[in-house]
Amino acid sequence: MNQFLSVLDVPNLADLIQDALACKQNPQGFSSLGKHKTLVMLFFNPSLRTRLSTEKAALNLGMQVISMNADQGWNLEFEEGVTMNAGSAEHVKEAAAVISQYADIIGVRTFPGLKDREKDYADQVIRSFVRYARVPVISLESAIRHPLQSLTDVLTVEEYKKTARPKVVLTWAPHPRALPQAVPNSFVEWMQQADVELSVAHPKGYELAPEFIKDTPVYYDQNAALEGADFVYAKNWSSYADYGKILNQDPNWQVTIDKMNRTNDAWFMHCLPVRRNVVVSDAVLDSPKSLVIDQANNRTYAAMAVLKAMLLAR
């Protein structure tokens, strides 16, 4: 694997999941694979789970890890041909090529601005690193996708499913701040490749980008969507149509015990961090049907499987 930006970079999803499960069975089983190899992680935006789980994954593989917070005082230029006489001090051309000489794998974390849809959806930061880096680049969440989270989610569904083809419902939920579409975009993109019956529920105006949602069934009625669900995945996102806006904060979209009672005794999932009693009630989150902690645990093994594939490809 020479880059990991989306499910499209995965040659065989079933194999990758099996590999992640093998890593989970024996986290130290590949601890010499990364000897003398360095993962450099660049955080243009803050991260807790992604940073810790990916660093732990790399350490499990015997790699060295260098984490850089690139969010302050490191202004990269991403446009071609510009006269750099303003804020940007370095072009990504140099930055990516230079870091490639200190790193065997580069991880990049970035968020969208949520102001200019076309710009965000060009996913310029991560794509520029891929273009100019000379080593594999792993997305630690980009402006429009969060593939390590999605691999984790597919892995978790695989572990907890009780039927061959479980019903998985991604439901929008309220949130006080405007959030990216990266997690839902990526979630549907990966679940479409998995052996699940996927549907999405959200208020009108929250339609995901056509290139992501494709022919996945969409419900504007959360209750109808939840009927018979085996997995309920809650997540807030801001509008794609009215880009970056909060159109709705209706508390009726919060996932509650009443809502969960409509499902087929579903597991509850969320990528975290989660706003308690806004996105989901305490009662659901603290119930034995909540998988959020196990799900976060799987982040390590998802990252291990991807890093391992990159190390083996060198």
Added chain:
Amino acid sequence: MNQFLSVLDVPNLADLIQDALACKQNPQGFSSLGKHKTLVMLFFNPSLRTRLSTEKAALNLGMQVISMNADQGWNLEFEEGVTMNAGSAEHVKEAAAVISQYADIIGVRTFPGLKDREKDYADQVIRSFVRYARVPVISLESAIRHPLQSLTDVLTVEEYKKTARPKVVLTWAPHPRALPQAVPNSFVEWMQQADVELSVAHPKGYELAPEFIKDTPVYYDQNAALEGADFVYAKNWSSYADYGKILNQDPNWQVTIDKMNRTNDAWFMHCLPVRRNVVVSDAVLDSPKSLVIDQANNRTYAAMAVLKAMLLAR
């Protein structure tokens, strides 16, 4: 040892001190104990000595270390049952449980707000991590205690004492800023368990909390307190009674050569950082009787002894 928040978590203080001394004798003698184990350190407030010495201690034990500055952009919620529609993005319930999956030991550093005494003395941040973490938690200084510093201090007194039961005087000293009571609280708590004759000197209004000071003798006259002292430990703190306030900046409380001349040729100690010529004069700090650098060196071995006890308890 499954948590390290105070001296109450130490089954046998004399044994722990001997263990720290053994680590000092042979810092690399236990370098395989922490193999494949990870220490995650969360800094809600900045740290120099604690971070470096604890990281060094963990590395000496063969552990992997991940340090996170959690002071910016990571707003945890510590209250139960709240609707998280304001500033907090994640509840400590999730954060602590999740980090427990990437860490074998979690270190937490936090300071008090010095505004709400009841809240500070509930020591909510570290106590919440202990409650929700699934791995041992080590205090890297909490709102009201600094146990790694205090273990260091007991260890240093043990090394330098010339009599079986030395006279140890903790004296308040002036400082331009309002500081926590964590170091003096913790100091008296630990020294009360050690084989020393402890007394405390401070101006009126600087009385430590009753649950810490207990029956330790208190002097409002610094000169009287220093008579015959074998160890003088200087430290500023803000008022507990008039909570978080600076009541006194009297330069006569500065530790000077004149003051040291009243003692039994005492050693001078301070936890650092220290304001020169405010808390203590250059002449005392630069004299051969100053132990502050050796004391800071012992931070590594104090941390090693605690981490070692935690690793062995797993």
Added chain:
Amino acid sequence: MNQFLSVLDVPNLADLIQDALACKQNPQGFSSLGKHKTLVMLFFNPSLRTRLSTEKAALNLGMQVISMNADQGWNLEFEEGVTMNAGSAEHVKEAAAVISQYADIIGVRTFPGLKDREKDYADQVIRSFVRYARVPVISLESAIRHPLQSLTDVLTVEEYKKTARPKVVLTWAPHPRALPQAVPNSFVEWMQQADVELSVAHPKGYELAPEFIKDTPVYYDQNAALEGADFVYAKNWSSYADYGKILNQDPNWQVTIDKMNRTNDAWFMHCLPVRRNVVVSDAVLDSPKSLVIDQANNRTYAAMAVLKAMLLAR
């Protein structure tokens, strides 16, 4: 080697270059030299290349690395004898001595204020660490020198030169911000010791300090300076005479293809980060004659050679 602040600390430059080349040939060839040794790097100012390359160098040598961003919330006092009742919380006397107990080598990065020339040129931060540290100190760029960059530059010239004594031209170039003189100061200081024919080109008013430029030929006419050059090294700096000021932003000093055509098919060098189309045109930077990426790669081997010499000296 017990300190690395300038070329004056290098006993034999030719040997150090050969050592760096040996490290480049076999980066893992000395991976047990630094076992159980710790490099602590203190960044009073931000760094990308220096941090990553020095960390990578230390890891290649088997060292442990702890990086501290000391730019926020860590106010050190550098003056002697002051009453520390204002902003500074700790004196470098304690800080350097304490860190020496957790580190086997200390790296320090600092920038000049560019306001008080005398103060900047006293290079107080790094000199104070050297004075009070008890372990070797390595400059990761100081107020007036950047020796790891200069060693890299000498090494790169050595690798790419086609004649025994190549003509090396350091040319000033425009920049929108006032930059330190550390790179050009250090560059001339090192090149004066190397087997090259060095000259410097800059507009009037940009003369380097006499103790650095010495008898190196200076041109105010960039075109004349570039005639027959084998290496063109571009760099902006602010005025030394009118200290810290920008006196000139003339775009005619930008290094372009026309300018490069005046040379002896010269290699182009820059320490990075570089402002494209301000300091140098895209066409030059993207041409096969640009060495900037290779040059940055050599940072790792320059740092390895210095760290190695320090480890061997212990």
